[in-house]
Amino acid sequence: MDIVLTGTGSPLPDANRAGPSTLVKVGDTHILVDAGRGVVMRMAGAGSLPAFLAGMLITHLHSDHVCALNDVITTHWVMTQGNATLQIYGPVGTAQFVERQLHALEADIGYRIEHHDVLTNPPQVKVTELEPGDSFAIDDVQITTAATVHAPVRPTIGFRLEHDGSSAALVGDTIPCDGVDELARDADVYVQTVIRRDIVEMIPNEMMQDILDYHSGVTEAAQTAARVGAKRLALTHMVPAPTPDQYPEWIARAAGHYDGEIVIGDDLTTITV
Ligand SMILES: [Zn+2]
Numbered sequence: 235m236d237i238v239l240t241g242t243g244s245p246l247p248d249a250n251r252a253g254p255s256t257l258v259k260v261g262d263t264h265i266l267v268d269a270g271r272g273v274v275m276r277m278a279g280a281g282s283l284p285a286f287l288a289g290m291l292i293t294h295l296h297s298d299h300v301c302a303l304n305d306v307i308t309t310h311w312v313m314t315q316g317n318a319t320l321q322i323y324g325p326v327g328t329a330q331f332v333e334r335q336l337h338a339l340e341a342d343i344g345y346r347i348e349h350h351d352v353l354t355n356p357p358q359v360k361v362t363e364l365e366p367g368d369s370f371a372i373d374d375v376q377i378t379t380a381a382t383v384h385a386p387v388r389p390t391i392g393f394r395l396e397h398d399g400s401s402a403a404l405v406g407d408t409i410p411c412d413g414v415d416e417l418a419r420d421a422d423v424y425v426q427t428v429i430r431r432d433i434v435e436m437i438p439n440e441m442m443q444d445i446l447d448y449h450s451g452v453t454e455a456a457q458t459a460a461r462v463g464a465k466r467l468a469l470t471h472m473v474p475a476p477t478p479d480q481y482p483e484w485i486a487r488a489a490g491h492y493d494g495e496i497v498i499g500d501d502l503t504t505i506t507v
């Protein structure tokens with residue numbers, strides 16, 4: 235199982251970091267988790283495309299995690315010439331969000347169907363809304379879900395993907411909670427979106443201060459990884475984004491709480507488990 239960090243950025247624009255998304259590849263089964271800014275470009279960089287997706291998973295409807303979903307839908311539609319269905323799984327609210335995306339794309343859908351004789355269908359998208367605790371399979375990848383805590387964003391869910399004895403927990407934006415512990419327990423890799431509390435606390439901006447109460451800090455992610463016995467901790471969606479010369483400091487901060495391997499995500503960092 236390859237876990238490709240296709241986007242390690244956050245809402246803050248960064249020339250080197252696409253918005254949050256992660257691609258899981260198990261042989262020919264490609265599963266995308268979230269669809270942040272620039273995701274389709276990064277999928278191409280990861281040897282994938284929306285047309286290759288067996289399914290896409292959404293953790294929550296914050297804009298940084300879904301703002302490029304329209305690009306995934308449209309590129310999937312055009313490159314399959316309207317002959318394949320994009321399977322989207324997400325929390326309650328996802329169906330309405332997708333329906334509204336399709337409304338926003340109505341003009342484009344009309345132009346392309348009018349222009350291309352072979353293109354007769356609008357985008358075929360099937361949305362499955364999930365409740366925490368649901369489990370299902372995409373091809374032979376087993377997926378379980380659990381509730382995460384990112385209030386006032388509700389609902390939010392995280393995912394655990396398993397195949398052939400390997401496991402990856404992709405939990406999205408959340409503070410430490412029982413759901414994350416459940417998903418990340420003994421996982422080969424636990425991918426956590428994080429902030430640096432100590433740095434954010436010093437930023438004299440009220441909206442930045444607001445993010446402190448609904449994200450995991452680096453030390454909290456490390457504590458979670460240690461508590462549940464995750465074999466690797468991968469940090470992504472880092473706020474503020476570190477430059478490579480700052481990585482050792484980030485790793486040292488996590489390593490004070492966790493003995494396993496710590497990965498600081500760059501776009502297209504790949505973890506094989
Ligand atoms: Zn969020």
Ligand SMILES: [Zn+2]
Pocket residue numbers: 244245254296298299407427471
């Ligand atoms: Zn986010």
